[in-house]
Amino acid sequence: MEKNNPLYKNQGIHLLAAIFTIEKGVAKVLLVKRKCEPYKNMWSLPGGALYNDEDLLDGLQREIKEKTGLTNIELDLCNVYGNKNRSKIMRMVGISFLGVISSNKIDSYKETLKTSNCAWFEIEDIPDLAYDHNLIINDSLEKLKKKILNSNILKSLFPQGFTLPELQKAYEIILNKKFDRRNFRRKILSLGLIYDTLKEVNFEGKKKAKLYKFKDKIEDKNVF
Amino acid sequence: MEKNNPLYKNQGIHLLAAIFTIEKGVAKVLLVKRKCEPYKNMWSLPGGALYNDEDLLDGLQREIKEKTGLTNIELDLCNVYGNKNRSKIMRMVGISFLGVISSNKIDSYKETLKTSNCAWFEIEDIPDLAYDHNLIINDSLEKLKKKILNSNILKSLFPQGFTLPELQKAYEIILNKKFDRRNFRRKILSLGLIYDTLKEVNFEGKKKAKLYKFKDKIEDKNVF
DNA sequence: ACAAAAGTGTTGACTTTACACCCATGG
DNA sequence: CCATGGGTGTAAAGTCAACACTTTTGT
Numbered sequence: 001m002e003k004n005n006p007l008y009k010n011q012g013i014h015l016l017a018a019i020f021t022i023e024k025g026v027a028k029v030l031l032v033k034r035k036c037e038p039y040k041n042m043w044s045l046p047g048g049a050l051y052n053d054e055d056l057l058d059g060l061q062r063e064i065k066e067k068t069g070l071t072n073i074e075l076d077l078c079n080v081y082g083n084k085n086r087s088k089i090m091r092m093v094g095i096s097f098l099g100v101i102s103s104n105k106i107d108s109y110k111e112t113l114k115t116s117n118c119a120w121f122e123i124e125d126i127p128d129l130a131y132d133h134n135l136i137i138n139d140s141l142e143k144l145k146k147k148i149l150n151s152n153i154l155k156s157l158f159p160q161g162f163t164l165p166e167l168q169k170a171y172e173i174i175l176n177k178k179f180d181r182r183n184f185r186r187k188i189l190s191l192g193l194i195y196d197t198l199k200e201v202n203f204e205g206k207k208k209a210k211l212y213k214f215k216d217k218i219e220d221k222n223v224f
Numbered sequence: 225m226e227k228n229n230p231l232y233k234n235q236g237i238h239l240l241a242a243i244f245t246i247e248k249g250v251a252k253v254l255l256v257k258r259k260c261e262p263y264k265n266m267w268s269l270p271g272g273a274l275y276n277d278e279d280l281l282d283g284l285q286r287e288i289k290e291k292t293g294l295t296n297i298e299l300d301l302c303n304v305y306g307n308k309n310r311s312k313i314m315r316m317v318g319i320s321f322l323g324v325i326s327s328n329k330i331d332s333y334k335e336t337l338k339t340s341n342c343a344w345f346e347i348e349d350i351p352d353l354a355y356d357h358n359l360i361i362n363d364s365l366e367k368l369k370k371k372i373l374n375s376n377i378l379k380s381l382f383p384q385g386f387t388l389p390e391l392q393k394a395y396e397i398i399l400n401k402k403f404d405r406r407n408f409r410r411k412i413l414s415l416g417l418i419y420d421t422l423k424e425v426n427f428e429g430k431k432k433a434k435l436y437k438f439k440d441k442i443e444d445k446n447v448f
Numbered sequence: 449a450c451a452a453a454a455g456t457g458t459t460g461a462c463t464t465t466a467c468a469c470c471c472a473t474g475g
Numbered sequence: 476c477c478a479t480g481g482g483t484g485t486a487a488a489g490t491c492a493a494c495a496c497t498t499t500t501g502t
């Protein structure tokens with residue numbers, strides 16, 4: 001490994017975050033409008049280049065904060081995009097991450113975002129994006145659909161917890177499928193992802209509903 | 225994005241492959257002995273720096289070929305290692321991949337490998353490796369345990385197909401668990417990963433056993 | 449008192465588990 | 476002819492899907 005070997009000099013790492021939320025029954029993804037070339041004025045995923053002197057996950061959080069104002073987003077590795085021509089200016093390898101954030105606090109987020117030229121786009125209605133970001137969003141959504149079945153990735157959607165009818169709606173929106181109320185309840189409880197807080201709150205009905213939360217640690221299910 | 229911005233100049237991408245096989249009933253991983261600094265003479269995962277002018281997956285195959293002589297290995301993205309101090313010479317982000325190769329052809333592989341200072345190490349008996357490669361192997365093994373339950377990742381273990389008793393042994397070795405013969409059979413068939421070729425071959429018994437193969441395309445199972 | 453949403457129980461169909469027997473063949 | 480491994484069937488337990496009724500409470 002030589003520091004100035006031209007074979008691998010001047011590469012960069014592009015960190016990208018596909019951040020989803022659900023607002024008024026619709027799944028949305030957070031995009032930012034680019035202020036500079038290349039792809040000036042096009043929408044793109046929030047993200048940017050990793051710096052030399054920071055850990056990768058720190059760089060990811062820094063970029064998200066710079067581009068959107070959001071801090072402390074929980075993100076999972078999603079995919080790597082390494083086509084040599086994906087960026088025109090210099091060789092950039094893209095590393096994408098997947099996150100979900102609160103629907104409760106969406107209005108306060110909006111305040112933050114306004115100053116940064118960010119907006120939520122319905123996932124059914126995403127414009128042509130910079131780079132290969134349309135592809136990245138598709139891959140991320142696929143991953144999200146899988147992760148909600150065996151992880152607590154939706155925890156950040158409901159920082160204060162959720163009722164089962166509320167959670168069911170979220171699953172139905174993300175998976176684009178309807179479920180029987182009674183069977184959903186049994187199923188989701190049997191997956192071992194959530195627990196009953198023994199509190200009750202109002203959701204849509206007049207009757208109070210039990211408040212659940214995602215566990216912090218999910219143990220793997222054995223297929224065999 | 226500026227080509228000479230010192231904030232993100234001179235980063236590199238380190239491509240790494242955790243390649244597993246099963247030989248004589250034992251899971252093994254392929255390691256190479258380093259010929260140069262840093263970590264000279266220590267064992268490490270095969271891999272190396274991505275070049276500017278090649279696609280990431282091409283670079284991965286090139287590195288594997290250079291380091292081990294093996295070509296055309298099927299690999300899946302596994303994880304990303306982006307700690308700023310993981311390499312001493314220059315900033316390197318590690319991207320790890322997971323692969324499995326044939327136990328049938330292991331002897332011919334060994335010929336190839338001999339010239340390259342490679343060897344198979346039992347996964348229970350791995351020495352201290354260069355960089356963070358011990359960690360990477362652990363992560364890769366965890367991923368392998370998950371992937372054999374819902375993908376055809378073991379396809380390359382059995383390029384000519386396999387009998388069910390043979391496959392069962394592979395699963396038992398990787399998952400470190402024993403299964404009932406009849407139930408394993410039903411289970412693995414119900415997972416939809418393999419199909420009956422209608423041919424028969426000899427494995428360990430005197431009686432011929434049906435030859436199965438992994439499907440090329442696995443459709444996702446719905447949890448809901 | 450009723451509408452609207454939350455919560456629960458049951459039955460029949462299907463799966464899973466645990467187990468025992470027959471089959472083919474090389475020595 | 477028998478030891479060895481390959482293949483199959485079944486009954487009891489458990490899980491899943493489909494379905495209807497009761498509870499709570501704001502109006």
